[in-house]
Amino acid sequence: MPPLARFLAVIAVAGLAAASFGAEPAPVEQAGPNLVKNPGFQEDAPPWQLPAGFEVVKDAGRAGGACLHFVRTDASTYRLASQSIECRPGRRYRFSAWVRTKGVAGGDSGATVCMEWSGAKGWIGGAYPVGRKGDNDWFRVEGVTAPLPPEATSMGVRLYLRKGMTGEAWFDDVEVSEFWGRPIEAYLAHPAYRGLIFDVEPRVPVRVRVELADLIEGHAWRPEGGYAGLSDLALVCRLVADGKPVAETRHEKLAARTLEMEVASAPLKAGPYEVEVVLRQGRRDIASQRLGGQVLPAGQRPRVYIDRYRRTMVDGKPFLPLGFYFGNLQEADMAKMAEAGFNCAMPYAFSGLALEKAAAALDMAQRHGVKVIYSVKDLYAGTKHFPAARAGGPLDADAAVAAIVERFRSHPNVLAWYLNDELPATMRGELEARYRLVRRLDPDHPTWAVLYQVDELPDYRHTCDVLGTDPYPLPDKPVTMAADWAMKTGRATGGACAFWQVPQAFDWANYHKTEEPAKHRPPTYEELRTMTYLALINGAKGLIYYSFYDLQRDRLGFDTRWKDVSRVGREVRDLTPAILAVAPLPAGLKVDGPRWAAMRQGPHLWVLVTNPEREAVAMRLTLPAGAGAVKTLAGREVAAKDGVVAEDFKPLACETYVIELR
Numbered sequence: 001m002p003p004l005a006r007f008l009a010v011i012a013v014a015g016l017a018a019a020s021f022g023a024e025p026a027p028v029e030q031a032g033p034n035l036v037k038n039p040g041f042q043e044d045a046p047p048w049q050l051p052a053g054f055e056v057v058k059d060a061g062r063a064g065g066a067c068l069h070f071v072r073t074d075a076s077t078y079r080l081a082s083q084s085i086e087c088r089p090g091r092r093y094r095f096s097a098w099v100r101t102k103g104v105a106g107g108d109s110g111a112t113v114c115m116e117w118s119g120a121k122g123w124i125g126g127a128y129p130v131g132r133k134g135d136n137d138w139f140r141v142e143g144v145t146a147p148l149p150p151e152a153t154s155m156g157v158r159l160y161l162r163k164g165m166t167g168e169a170w171f172d173d174v175e176v177s178e179f180w181g182r183p184i185e186a187y188l189a190h191p192a193y194r195g196l197i198f199d200v201e202p203r204v205p206v207r208v209r210v211e212l213a214d215l216i217e218g219h220a221w222r223p224e225g226g227y228a229g230l231s232d233l234a235l236v237c238r239l240v241a242d243g244k245p246v247a248e249t250r251h252e253k254l255a256a257r258t259l260e261m262e263v264a265s266a267p268l269k270a271g272p273y274e275v276e277v278v279l280r281q282g283r284r285d286i287a288s289q290r291l292g293g294q295v296l297p298a299g300q301r302p303r304v305y306i307d308r309y310r311r312t313m314v315d316g317k318p319f320l321p322l323g324f325y326f327g328n329l330q331e332a333d334m335a336k337m338a339e340a341g342f343n344c345a346m347p348y349a350f351s352g353l354a355l356e357k358a359a360a361a362l363d364m365a366q367r368h369g370v371k372v373i374y375s376v377k378d379l380y381a382g383t384k385h386f387p388a389a390r391a392g393g394p395l396d397a398d399a400a401v402a403a404i405v406e407r408f409r410s411h412p413n414v415l416a417w418y419l420n421d422e423l424p425a426t427m428r429g430e431l432e433a434r435y436r437l438v439r440r441l442d443p444d445h446p447t448w449a450v451l452y453q454v455d456e457l458p459d460y461r462h463t464c465d466v467l468g469t470d471p472y473p474l475p476d477k478p479v480t481m482a483a484d485w486a487m488k489t490g491r492a493t494g495g496a497c498a499f500w501q502v503p504q505a506f507d508w509a510n511y512h513k514t515e516e517p518a519k520h521r522p523p524t525y526e527e528l529r530t531m532t533y534l535a536l537i538n539g540a541k542g543l544i545y546y547s548f549y550d551l552q553r554d555r556l557g558f559d560t561r562w563k564d565v566s567r568v569g570r571e572v573r574d575l576t577p578a579i580l581a582v583a584p585l586p587a588g589l590k591v592d593g594p595r596w597a598a599m600r601q602g603p604h605l606w607v608l609v610t611n612p613e614r615e616a617v618a619m620r621l622t623l624p625a626g627a628g629a630v631k632t633l634a635g636r637e638v639a640a641k642d643g644v645v646a647e648d649f650k651p652l653a654c655e656t657y658v659i660e661l662r
C-alpha cells in the first residue's frame with residue numbers, strides 16, 4: 001500500500017473505532033506448535049501410557065483412522081491414559097482433545113481431557129475442563145492452564161472418564177501447545193471503573209498498566225529487559241477522542257514486563273475517549289489494545305458505579321452489597337433476610353425467567369429493601385444451562401441479554417448484572433464481547449463475574465467490572481483459603497478494581513450425595529465469621545454468601561444455620577461504616593500476631609483482627625498517636641498499657657477494636 005493510502009487508511013480505521021467502540025475484533029492470541037507425540041494414535045500407543053481399559057483401535061478415529069478407546073464397567077476403578085510433556089515453569093499451556101462417548105453415566109461431568117503438574121512432593125495442580133456424559137458424537141474439549149509454578153518439575157496430558165463414572169469413550173487428535181497469550185495485556189489503573197472521568201473532580205493523568213507476554217512471536221523475554229531477537233521495540237500509549245489522538249506517551253526502554261504509563265487527560269473534553277496501547281517494532285505494530293472511557297459532564301453520575309475507593313455507589317451514597325445466592329426469590333425469604341440486615345440477592349433463576357415474572361420479583365424484593373444482582377449468566381449459546389427456548393423471547397443469546405438489559409436497566413432495584421458463573425478462560429473472547437455489549441447498553445450498573453479459576457483471573461479483567469471468587473474450603477481445607485483467594489482477586493487488577501467475594505455458608509454434602517455424609521459438615525459460626533473477616537481484611541467490598549437455598553436444605557435445619565449466619569450478617573452490617581471508610585490511616589498504628597486491617601473515617605478508627613490458624617496467637621496492637629479510648633465493636637472496654645493493647649487470640653477468634661482519635 002503506498003504511504004499516502006496507508007496514512008488515509010489509518011485515519012479511517014481510527015475514526016471508525018471511536019464511533020463503534022465495542023465492535024473491535026479480539027486481539028490475537030499466540031501459541032506454539034503441538035507438543036503431543038502421536039496425537040492421533042496413528043503409530044500405535046507409544047509414547048502414551050495406557051493402563052487397563054485403554055486400547056488403540058484402528059478404524060474408529062475422527063477421520064476413520066486410529067483412535068484411543070476406553071471402557072469402564074466398575075465405577076470404583078480410576079485410571080487415566082497419559083503422556084508426559086516437557087514442563088517449563090512460568091509457561092502456560094493450551095490443550096484439547098476430541099472425544100466421543102457412549103453410555104457414560106455417573107455423578108460427574110463425563111469423558112474429558114486434563115493437564116496435571118507435579119513437583120518433588122507429587123501433585124501440585126492441574127486444569128480440568130468439564131466433559132460430557134451420555135451418548136455424544138465427536139466433540140472437542142479445550143482448556144488452558146495457569147502459569148506453571150516454579151516448583152513444577154513434570155507435567156502430563158491425560159485422557160479419562162471422571163471418577164466414579166462408567167461407560168465408553170473414544171479419544172483422538174490431542175493437542176498441547178505453549179500458550180503465549182496476547183502479546184500485551186493492558187488495563188486502566190486510573191480511572192479504573194470503565195475509564196469514567198467525572199468532570200467535577202480535579203484532572204489527573206490516565207494511568208495504564210501494561211503487562212508484556214513471556215514470549216512475543218516466539219521471542220523470549222530477557223532477564224535484563226527486552227526480547228531476544230526483537231530490536232527497536234517501543235510501547236506507545238495514546239488517548240484518542242473524536243477519532244484524533246490528543247495525548248501520547250512512549251516507552252522505548254522495556255525494562256520490566258509490567259509497566260505503568262501515564263497520559264495527560266487534560267486535553268479530553270466531555271464525551272467518549274479511547275486509550276490505545278500499541279507495541280511497535282520499528283514502524284510495524286506487533287500488537288495493540290484499546291480501552292474505552294468517557295468524560296462525564298459536570299453533575300452526571302451513573303445511578304450505580306464503583307468509585308475510586310472501590311466502593312459501590314448507589315444514588316450517590318456508598319453501599320455494601322451483603323446477601324445470598326438464591327434460586328427464585330420468595331417473599332418470605334426476602335423478609336427473613338432484610339430482618340437480619342442483609343440487603344442484596346443474587347437469584348440464579350433470573351437467567352431463564354420470563355420478563356414479567358422478573359419484573360414482579362424485582363418489585364417484591366424492593367418492598368423489602370433487598371437489591372437484586374440480575375443474573376444473565378446462562379445466556380451463552382452452547383453452554384449447559386442456555387435455555388433451549390425462552391418463553392416468547394428470542395433464541396439468540398446476545399439478543400436475549402439485550403432484551404433483559406433494555407427492559408430493566410432503569411429499574412430502581414437492580415444493583416448489577418451477573419455475567420459469568422465460573423465459565424472457563426477459553427471463552428475469554430466471548431465473555432469480553434458480552435461485557436462490552438452490557439456495558440454499552442447500560443451505563444448505569446456495574447457487572448459482576450464469579451470464578452474459582454483464581455490463578456487465571458487476569459484473563460477475566462475485561463469480562464466484567466467487579467470480579468469475585470468463591471473459596472469453599474470446609475471441612476477439608478483451611479479457612480485461610482478465604483484470605484488467599486481474596487488476595488489473588490484483589491491483585492488481579494493491581495488493586496485498582498472492586499471485588500465482591502462469595503463466602504461458603506453451605507454444607508458440601510448437599511452436592512456430593514453419593515459420598516459418605518459424615519465426610520462433610522457446614523461451616524461453624526466461628527469459621528463463617530473468620531472467613532468473613534478474612535475477605536474484608538483483604539479488601540472485599542461486597543459479600544454474597546453461597547447460598548440461601550443450601551441453608552434451607554441443610555441437614556442441621558434452617559433455623560440452626562440461620563442463627564449463625566444471621567449473627568455474622570448483623571456484625572458485618574454493624575461494620576459497614578468501617579468497610580466503606582476511606583480516610584488515610586494515622587501513623588504509628590500496627591498489629592503484631594494475627595491478621596488484621598484498619599479503616600478510618602474522621603475521628604473513628606476500626607481495627608479488624610482475626611486468627612485463622614490452628615494455634616492461639618498473642619496480639620499486640622500499637623495505638624497511633626492521639627488514640628483515645630478503645631472498645632470492641634460489641635462495646636467491651638479494652639485497656640491499653642503504654643499505648644499497646646495486648647490480647648490473646650484463640651483459633652478462629654475475631655475482634656474489631658474501635659478507637660476514637662483525638
Ligand SMILES: [Ca+2]
Pocket residue numbers: 040041042061062063065066067172173
Ligand atoms: Ca486418529
